[in-house]
Amino acid sequence: xxxxxxxxxxxxxxxxxxxxxxxxxxxxxxxxxxxxxxxxxxxxxxxxxxxxxxxxxxxxxxxxxxxxxxxxxxxxxxxxxxxxxxxxxxxxxxxxxxxxxxxxxxxxxxxxxxxxxxxxxxxxxxxxxxxxxxxxxxxxxxxxxxxxxxxxxxxxxxxxxxxxxxxxxxxxxxxxxxxxxxxx
Numbered sequence: 001x002x003x004x005x006x007x008x009x010x011x012x013x014x015x016x017x018x019x020x021x022x023x024x025x026x027x028x029x030x031x032x033x034x035x036x037x038x039x040x041x042x043x044x045x046x047x048x049x050x051x052x053x054x055x056x057x058x059x060x061x062x063x064x065x066x067x068x069x070x071x072x073x074x075x076x077x078x079x080x081x082x083x084x085x086x087x088x089x090x091x092x093x094x095x096x097x098x099x100x101x102x103x104x105x106x107x108x109x110x111x112x113x114x115x116x117x118x119x120x121x122x123x124x125x126x127x128x129x130x131x132x133x134x135x136x137x138x139x140x141x142x143x144x145x146x147x148x149x150x151x152x153x154x155x156x157x158x159x160x161x162x163x164x165x166x167x168x169x170x171x172x173x174x175x176x177x178x179x180x181x182x183x184x
Contacts, residue, residue, distance in 0.1 A: 013040050014044075015052040030083070053066070054142045059114070062140075066139070082177060113177075114171075115172070118168070126164050135150055135155055136151055
Protein backbone atom coordinates (compact mmCIF):
# COMPACT_ATOMS: atom_id res chain seq x y z
CA UNK A 1 0.00 0.00 0.00
CA UNK A 2 2.89 2.38 0.52
CA UNK A 3 4.76 1.61 -2.68
CA UNK A 4 5.84 4.62 -4.73
CA UNK A 5 3.86 4.32 -7.95
CA UNK A 6 3.80 6.66 -10.92
CA UNK A 7 0.81 6.67 -13.26
CA UNK A 8 1.19 8.43 -16.59
CA UNK A 9 -0.91 8.65 -19.75
CA UNK A 10 0.25 6.67 -22.78
CA UNK A 11 -0.42 8.75 -25.90
CA UNK A 12 1.12 5.96 -28.01
CA UNK A 13 -1.69 3.51 -27.14
CA UNK A 14 -5.42 3.28 -27.88
CA UNK A 15 -8.33 1.07 -26.84
CA UNK A 16 -10.15 -1.00 -29.46
CA UNK A 17 -13.42 -2.92 -29.40
CA UNK A 18 -14.47 -5.93 -31.48
CA UNK A 19 -17.40 -8.33 -31.33
CA UNK A 20 -15.25 -11.19 -32.73
CA UNK A 21 -12.17 -10.94 -30.55
CA UNK A 22 -8.86 -9.27 -31.31
CA UNK A 23 -5.40 -10.76 -31.61
CA UNK A 24 -2.99 -9.93 -28.83
CA UNK A 25 -3.86 -8.54 -25.40
CA UNK A 26 -7.67 -8.70 -25.37
CA UNK A 27 -10.39 -9.46 -22.85
CA UNK A 28 -14.19 -9.48 -22.69
CA UNK A 29 -15.80 -6.33 -21.35
CA UNK A 30 -17.63 -7.42 -18.16
CA UNK A 31 -20.24 -4.61 -18.31
CA UNK A 32 -22.18 -5.59 -21.43
CA UNK A 33 -22.03 -8.30 -24.07
CA UNK A 34 -22.56 -5.54 -26.66
CA UNK A 35 -19.08 -4.24 -25.84
CA UNK A 36 -17.52 -7.52 -27.00
CA UNK A 37 -13.76 -7.69 -26.67
CA UNK A 38 -11.44 -4.84 -25.68
CA UNK A 39 -7.78 -4.53 -26.42
CA UNK A 40 -4.95 -2.07 -25.97
CA UNK A 41 -2.85 -1.56 -29.09
CA UNK A 42 -0.32 0.85 -30.55
CA UNK A 43 -2.04 4.02 -31.76
CA UNK A 44 -3.04 3.80 -35.41
CA UNK A 45 -2.77 0.00 -35.68
CA UNK A 46 -6.44 -0.88 -35.08
CA UNK A 47 -8.77 -1.47 -38.01
CA UNK A 48 -11.42 1.16 -38.78
CA UNK A 49 -14.63 0.71 -36.83
CA UNK A 50 -13.03 -0.61 -33.65
CA UNK A 51 -13.56 2.65 -31.74
CA UNK A 52 -14.11 2.24 -28.03
CA UNK A 53 -16.13 5.44 -27.58
CA UNK A 54 -18.59 4.68 -30.39
CA UNK A 55 -19.14 1.16 -28.98
CA UNK A 56 -19.66 2.29 -25.38
CA UNK A 57 -22.06 5.08 -26.39
CA UNK A 58 -24.15 2.66 -28.47
CA UNK A 59 -24.24 0.23 -25.54
CA UNK A 60 -25.26 2.99 -23.10
CA UNK A 61 -22.09 2.91 -21.01
CA UNK A 62 -20.79 6.15 -19.53
CA UNK A 63 -17.08 7.01 -19.44
CA UNK A 64 -15.41 8.50 -16.38
CA UNK A 65 -13.64 11.34 -18.18
CA UNK A 66 -16.17 12.21 -20.88
CA UNK A 67 -19.41 11.72 -18.94
CA UNK A 68 -19.13 11.28 -15.21
CA UNK A 69 -16.46 13.53 -13.79
CA UNK A 70 -15.68 13.29 -10.11
CA UNK A 71 -18.49 13.37 -7.58
CA UNK A 72 -21.12 14.64 -10.04
CA UNK A 73 -23.38 11.55 -10.07
CA UNK A 74 -24.86 9.06 -7.65
CA UNK A 75 -23.71 5.49 -8.43
CA UNK A 76 -27.26 4.56 -9.53
CA UNK A 77 -27.41 7.45 -12.00
CA UNK A 78 -24.17 6.22 -13.59
CA UNK A 79 -25.59 2.64 -13.69
CA UNK A 80 -22.82 1.33 -11.43
CA UNK A 81 -25.42 -0.76 -9.59
CA UNK A 82 -26.17 -2.53 -12.90
CA UNK A 83 -22.51 -3.52 -13.42
CA UNK A 84 -21.71 -4.68 -9.89
CA UNK A 85 -19.84 -1.43 -9.21
CA UNK A 86 -21.47 -1.03 -5.79
CA UNK A 87 -21.21 -3.60 -3.01
CA UNK A 88 -24.40 -3.26 -0.99
CA UNK A 89 -23.10 -5.66 1.65
CA UNK A 90 -19.83 -3.86 2.38
CA UNK A 91 -21.00 -0.73 4.18
CA UNK A 92 -18.79 1.97 5.65
CA UNK A 93 -18.20 4.22 2.64
CA UNK A 94 -19.04 7.85 2.03
CA UNK A 95 -22.66 8.20 0.95
CA UNK A 96 -23.52 4.64 1.98
CA UNK A 97 -26.87 5.56 3.53
CA UNK A 98 -28.17 7.41 0.46
CA UNK A 99 -26.90 4.80 -2.00
CA UNK A 100 -28.35 1.93 0.03
CA UNK A 101 -31.69 3.72 0.35
CA UNK A 102 -31.82 4.29 -3.43
CA UNK A 103 -31.18 0.57 -3.98
CA UNK A 104 -33.65 -0.82 -1.48
CA UNK A 105 -36.47 1.66 -2.06
CA UNK A 106 -36.01 1.79 -5.84
CA UNK A 107 -35.81 5.58 -5.80
CA UNK A 108 -33.18 6.12 -8.49
CA UNK A 109 -35.15 8.49 -10.71
CA UNK A 110 -32.34 9.56 -13.04
CA UNK A 111 -30.25 7.23 -15.19
CA UNK A 112 -27.75 7.55 -18.00
CA UNK A 113 -29.37 6.08 -21.10
CA UNK A 114 -28.45 5.90 -24.80
CA UNK A 115 -30.19 8.38 -27.10
CA UNK A 116 -30.28 8.75 -30.87
CA UNK A 117 -31.11 11.65 -33.16
CA UNK A 118 -31.41 12.41 -36.85
CA UNK A 119 -27.95 13.99 -37.06
CA UNK A 120 -25.00 15.02 -34.92
CA UNK A 121 -26.29 15.30 -31.37
CA UNK A 122 -25.77 18.52 -29.39
CA UNK A 123 -22.82 19.06 -27.07
CA UNK A 124 -22.40 17.80 -23.51
CA UNK A 125 -24.39 19.91 -21.08
CA UNK A 126 -27.23 20.71 -23.49
CA UNK A 127 -30.62 20.46 -21.81
CA UNK A 128 -32.94 17.62 -22.85
CA UNK A 129 -36.57 18.75 -22.67
CA UNK A 130 -40.09 17.56 -23.40
CA UNK A 131 -42.87 20.10 -23.83
CA UNK A 132 -40.51 22.85 -22.67
CA UNK A 133 -39.84 21.11 -19.34
CA UNK A 134 -36.30 19.94 -18.50
CA UNK A 135 -35.95 16.17 -18.30
CA UNK A 136 -32.19 15.79 -18.38
CA UNK A 137 -28.82 16.70 -19.82
CA UNK A 138 -26.84 15.50 -22.82
CA UNK A 139 -23.55 13.79 -22.11
CA UNK A 140 -21.01 12.52 -24.68
CA UNK A 141 -22.01 11.71 -28.23
CA UNK A 142 -20.58 10.45 -31.46
CA UNK A 143 -22.58 11.40 -34.53
CA UNK A 144 -26.27 10.52 -34.10
CA UNK A 145 -25.64 8.33 -31.00
CA UNK A 146 -25.19 9.72 -27.54
CA UNK A 147 -25.78 9.40 -23.83
CA UNK A 148 -28.05 11.52 -21.68
CA UNK A 149 -28.80 11.68 -17.97
CA UNK A 150 -32.61 11.59 -17.91
CA UNK A 151 -35.27 11.69 -15.21
CA UNK A 152 -37.08 8.47 -16.10
CA UNK A 153 -40.26 9.41 -14.23
CA UNK A 154 -40.58 12.69 -16.16
CA UNK A 155 -39.83 10.91 -19.43
CA UNK A 156 -42.62 8.39 -18.76
CA UNK A 157 -45.12 11.14 -17.88
CA UNK A 158 -44.37 13.34 -20.90
CA UNK A 159 -46.54 13.25 -23.98
CA UNK A 160 -44.33 15.67 -25.92
CA UNK A 161 -41.28 14.49 -27.88
CA UNK A 162 -37.90 14.56 -26.18
CA UNK A 163 -35.66 17.29 -27.65
CA UNK A 164 -32.18 18.69 -27.21
CA UNK A 165 -31.25 21.99 -28.88
CA UNK A 166 -34.39 21.70 -31.05
CA UNK A 167 -33.52 18.19 -32.33
CA UNK A 168 -35.90 15.34 -31.52
CA UNK A 169 -34.00 12.60 -29.73
CA UNK A 170 -35.08 9.10 -28.79
CA UNK A 171 -34.21 7.39 -25.50
CA UNK A 172 -33.50 3.64 -25.48
CA UNK A 173 -33.28 1.04 -22.74
CA UNK A 174 -29.74 -0.40 -22.60
CA UNK A 175 -29.56 -4.20 -22.89
CA UNK A 176 -28.00 -4.52 -19.41
CA UNK A 177 -30.67 -2.40 -17.65
CA UNK A 178 -32.87 -3.94 -14.98
CA UNK A 179 -34.95 -0.76 -14.89
CA UNK A 180 -37.59 0.54 -17.33
CA UNK A 181 -37.05 3.29 -19.90
CA UNK A 182 -40.04 4.65 -21.77
CA UNK A 183 -38.94 4.52 -25.42
CA UNK A 184 -39.45 7.85 -27.16
